[in-house]
Each structure stands twice: as C-alpha cells, then as structure tokens.
Amino acid sequence: VQIKAPPGFDLLVTARSHGWYDLPPFELSGATLRHVPVIGGRAHDLTIRAGLRVEVSPKTEVRQIVASMLQLDEDLLPFYALADDDPALAWARARGAGRMLRAPAVFEDVVKMLLTTNCSWSLTRIMVTRLVGELGLPAPSGRRSFPTPEAMAKKDEKFFREVVRAGYRAPHLVKIARDVAGGRLDVEAFRSIGDTADLRERLLALPGIGPYAAENLLRLLGHYDFLGLDSWCRGRLKELYPRIRDTDAFAARRYKKFGRWMGLAMWLDLTREWHDSAQDPLAK
DNA sequence: GCGTCCAGGTCTACC
DNA sequence: GGTAGACCTGGACGC
Numbered sequence A: 001v002q003i004k005a006p007p008g009f010d011l012l013v014t015a016r017s018h019g020w021y022d023l024p025p026f027e028l029s030g031a032t033l034r035h036v037p038v039i040g041g042r043a044h045d046l047t048i049r050a051g052l053r054v055e056v057s058p059k060t061e062v063r064q065i066v067a068s069m070l071q072l073d074e075d076l077l078p079f080y081a082l083a084d085d086d087p088a089l090a091w092a093r094a095r096g097a098g099r100m101l102r103a104p105a106v107f108e109d110v111v112k113m114l115l116t117t118n119c120s121w122s123l124t125r126i127m128v129t130r131l132v133g134e135l136g137l138p139a140p141s142g143r144r145s146f147p148t149p150e151a152m153a154k155k156d157e158k159f160f161r162e163v164v165r166a167g168y169r170a171p172h173l174v175k176i177a178r179d180v181a182g183g184r185l186d187v188e189a190f191r192s193i194g195d196t197a198d199l200r201e202r203l204l205a206l207p208g209i210g211p212y213a214a215e216n217l218l219r220l221l222g223h224y225d226f227l228g229l230d231s232w233c234r235g236r237l238k239e240l241y242p243r244i245r246d247t248d249a250f251a252a253r254r255y256k257k258f259g260r261w262m263g264l265a266m267w268l269d270l271t272r273e274w275h276d277s278a279q280d281p282l283a284k
Numbered sequence B: 001g002c003g004t005c006c007a008g009g010t011c012t013a014c015c
Numbered sequence C: 001g002g003t004a005g006a007c008c009t010g011g012a013c014g015c
Helices: A011-015 A059-069 A077-083 A091-095 A106-114 A121-135 A149-153 A157-162 A167-181 A187-192 A196-204 A211-220 A231-240 A247-254 A256-275
Strands: A027-029 A032-035 A046-049 A053-055
Touching: A046 A059, A077 A091, A077 A256, A091 A256, A106 A121, A106 A167, A106 A187, A106 A211, A121 A149, A149 A167, A157 A167, A187 A196, A196 A211, A211 A256, A231 A247, A231 A256, A247 A256
Parallel strands: none
Antiparallel strands: A027 A032, A032 A046, A046 A053
C-alpha cells in the first residue's frame, strides 16, 4: 500500500518523536518501523518503510491506521510559522518534525502512558514487554500485538501484580481494561473530542492518570495546550537553560508565545538532539 | 552481597 | 487548595 505523505514528512523523525518506538509491539530497525495492529480480531504484521510503503492487508483500514499512527493529517503549518521565528525551533520545519508517533489504538497509548509513571524507562519497557508477551495475539511472523481490552479485562489484579509486575498500577490496569471492554468507557472516541479542557478532564478521570500522564496523552491526541512537565523534562530544561531556577515558571514563559502549540514547542526544544544524529536517543 | 536511593507520578487523608 | 506520605519495581551506586 502506498500512502501519500505531507510535504517534508520524515518517517524516522516521526518514529523517534518520543519513546514509543522502543516499546513493543513497535520495533524500529534502521528506517523501518514495525507494529502488530489487531484488525478484524486478528493480529497483522505491519511494516512501514521510508517512502511510506506499507505491506499488509486489508488495505483500506491500514491506510487509516497508518495515517493515524504517523499523524499524517495533522496540519503543522501554523506551528511552523511560529517556530520559524524562534532560533531554537527553526529546525522543525526543515526536518519535518512535530508529528508524534501513536499506537493504532488510544487504549494502547493510555496503558503505556500509565506504565511510564513513577518508574525508570527500563522498567516501563519490562512491564510493556511482559504485557505483550503474555496477552498479545500472535501475528503470522510470530510477533505479538498489544493486548486488546478484552484480553486484559479477563485477568485479575493478581496477574498484573505478579506476572506483569506492575505493582500499585495493577488495579488501575484492571479498571481501565474492564471499563473499555465492558463498553462503559470509550477511549477511542477521545480522538474526536475537540475541546482540550474537556478532554483533559476525561483523561484525569482515568485511574492512575494524573497531570503528567494526561498532558502527555493530550499531546498524542493532537492537543498541545499543556506542557506535560515531568522530572525528565525539568532535567532537560536545566541542561538547556542552566541559569533558570524555577523550571515550571520558566517553561510557562518560554513557550507561551506558541499558544495552543506550546506543548509541542517545548517537546521539540527538549528533544532536538534526538534528531541530530543517527544514534538511538534512548540508548544512553 | 546488601542497603539505600531514585526514576519520564498518582492518590488519599489531612489540615 | 495545598501538602505529606504511601505506593511497586528494578537498576545504579556506595560500602
């Protein structure tokens, strides 16, 4: 399947927009991005190569999934117009940066974000790998999908504590999975909510999702009005701007001029070095 | 080998 | 509304 990309689009820049490419079922090898989406109840091998050649079936649904995963429909021109005037962000237009890599389903993004809270990146990777290995559906290649809400809903808190070893996050995983599987919670509909404040409140209503997780999920949902500051962001701000004292107040001032794009502006400022070299940014 | 600290926070009980 | 303190795990670090 050939998919037309917007001008300036760079698959590698989008794939490495944040850490998702490092968590299964995502796999980034060279300029090839893989995932195992569940389509029609079955797991499929999805391979996306530079030039956006996609090899999978059924084709129609794949177009929508890939366009959503790579945020191909996001109009970044208003953001670039602002970034052009900022010396630290003028690179964004030239590199085609600003599209955040997303999972095929919002459910996967929510669960993964929950598993990034209050732990090291290596622990996040371990927990997600166990979840996929235990509950994912096998694709023809043998690689596994991210678990469906139904698969997770069948497991109890003990499983998430003792097998996934998610610790105190276990009851949150059970609650979210069972609410989604039971039809009481439609996280996929979050992509069509336009009002940022409303969407943020709905995300904060999810157990285990606080300001950090909600605001980072907002960014994946195309809302950049909040900064989503965490300890990593604060550390990076201090590295980039060593003279600042109050990182949160500084960030609010520094990126205010970007308006509804402020969260994206900050993220690209903090991660610009990831796109300077061919080195894996998470390898450090 | 062992103990301590902390990492891409959240929730609850208090005040 | 703000603020301690508890919460799981795994890796880094010091001894």
